[in-house]
Amino acid sequence: MKDETAVLEYGDVTIEARGTMVGGRLKLSEQGISFRNSKTGKVESVSASDIEVINWQRLAGGYGLRIFTENGSLYRFGGFKESEQSKLEKFFKNTYSKTMSEKEFSVKGWNFGAAKFDGAVLSFDVSSMPAFEIPLNHVSGCTTGKNEVTLEFHQHDDASVNLMEMRFHIPASELAGEDPVENFQQRVMAKASVITATGDALAIFREVQCLTPRGRYDIKIYPSFIQLHGKTFDFKIPVQTVLRLFLLPHMDQRQHFFVVSLDPPIKQGQTRYPYLILLFASDDEDSIELPLSEEEIREKYEGRLEKEISGPQFEIISRMFKGMCNRKIVTPGNFTGHSGTPAVSCSYKAAAGYLYPLERGIIYVHKPPVHIRSDEITSVNFARSGSTTRSFDFEVEVKNGVIHTFSSIEKGEYNRLFDYVNAKKLRIKNRGKMEMGGKNDDFNDSDADEPDPYMRRVREEARERDDDDENSSEDEDFNPGEEGSDVAEEYDSFAGDSSDSDDSDAGSGSDSGKKKKREKKERKSRTKTISEKPRKKRQKKEKDENKPKRPQSAYFLWLNDHRDQIKKENPGISITELTKLAGQQWRELENRKKWEEKAAEEKAKYDEAMKAYKASLGGSKSSKKSSSSPKKPSPTKEMLSPSKAGSGKGFKSKEYIDDSSSGGNSTDEDDKPLKKKAKPVNKKAKKKEESEEEEEMEDTPASSEEEESGSD
Known part of the structure; x- marks a missing residue:
């Protein structure tokens, strides 16, 4: 609340509008009273000279102001505290020279009394005190029966509960020639918000294209309302329901949008249309002449209209709406x-x-x-x-x-x-x-x-990850393809110490290349098989039930205490919306000391409990360590390292076990390379070789044989 010498402002006040209380901001100044709707931005204003009666009255859940004007209109504002009565009373007396009296209402609960008409208000009095008041501009219709009158009310879309109708029983009158039912109806209809087409229209626009609601409509402009007449539907828009007017050029520069914001919206069945959108071609021109005199235009519309208007059609209709509704036309900046x-x-x-x-x-x-x-x-x-x-x-x-x-x-x-x-x-x-x-x-x-560019950046990051994976997957101890490595002596045919390989190379020139290729393929398949072994799943850590729970922060302590209240104030709210709303309220909360102290107490209790818990774990941890069996070494690396395989320690790969050995004991033969598998030999070729060897032995002298044996 802002309080100055001649201005009072209230940021959380409600106004009665069509049967419900709508929130907004109220400003009291020397010029008058103005209320700005927080949802629609619509401004209701009452001039200081028009105010006739000011009352302080009791409302449901608080107190309110009752402002009655000279033309019979009633304004009710709620959301005030009892302590503000004296301040408001002083303000009205000093600023408007009006006395704010307290309005008492009957609380007997009787349903019979006297109906009184005071301007645009119907008051139902019980024991000379009003039980309730009905602003007649909330009435949308009035029908009569034999001895009763039924009032129908405008519905508010934002209200959870709406008053649909109210019936009054009217006893027969003793006066001859007077019908009390008809008299009651006439007095209600004189001030009710009921649209009736009386007289000729001021202007008519034929076949105007309408985007919302969709179709082509004849637009007829009357002094108190605007009618949209189409082939299927007919809409009547009261002038006072128009909030804003927008004139927007189309992107193609050949058309114009004319947008009319409405509150309450027009209805077509269950569909609501809060905006009326008309589309005009920029080159369509028109001209109209209003059936009004110059004096009527000057007095009633204060010079906002002219008797003859000509130009583009979108300009004519926008000027007509502006003059009739007394609203500014908003254009792009x-x-x-x-x-x-x-x-x-x-x-x-x-x-x-x-x-x-x-x-x-x-x-x-x-x-x-x-x-x-x-x-x-x-x-x-x-x-x-x-x-x-x-x-x-x-x-x-x-x-x-x-x-x-x-x-x-x-x-x-x-x-x-x-x-x-x-x-x-x-x-x-x-x-x-x-x-x-x-x-x-x-x-x-x-x-x-x-x-x-985004996909390019993703691809570059993927390449960097692939390079890192390739570098990290290389094993420096296992490089069988490199000459001079330990594994090359065991696997490769170009090892320097292998005498068998020399014999095989000398005996078969072309077969050595095939053997090398075959051995390379075998090495690749072995490394691939080892690398594709699945990883062991990490065991889930068991939860200790005795471990103290972490303390909650000040915010969560406050939220646990206010969660039900927030749900009650906002029925049907989702979890996400509740979290957002709670966070906003916590940020706006000025006094957090209570919850911060609670959080500090919880933290102190948690620290003490953790000390006791850790002390209790001292003995159990040492016992667990002593009882746990040592882990077995993983055989994977020992299988992968041929240098360790030949030493007789750990596991041996199948390639290092000699066919002739019956046991698993390590011998000198284990360090030798694998024996080559004998190929099937042609019998005829074998016999030929044996016969040639015998002939050579016969030709060789005995002395040479002795020399060779001695050298051996």
């Missing part, structure tokens, strides 16, 4: 998009449309239309649009927690939208993350090497 127009092409809820940044908010046209005021916006966010970098998303978060996402915006609009948001001093969530021209900029214009 200084923003210019990448295409040179004040519109940004985008999508909203899978439907394509246009986003218009305005001076005091943004509006999206057209399916569905969305208007967001600047004072509603808490933050904006620039996000990536899927996996592509050719477009981005523009997210707008409002005060009630709803996030409006306008997607598929071309990247050329980024700088312009960013400058617009920056100029309006709106909070940007990801400031600096998507600046143009940065080192890791995903929205740059260089598409020469790779059309998608």
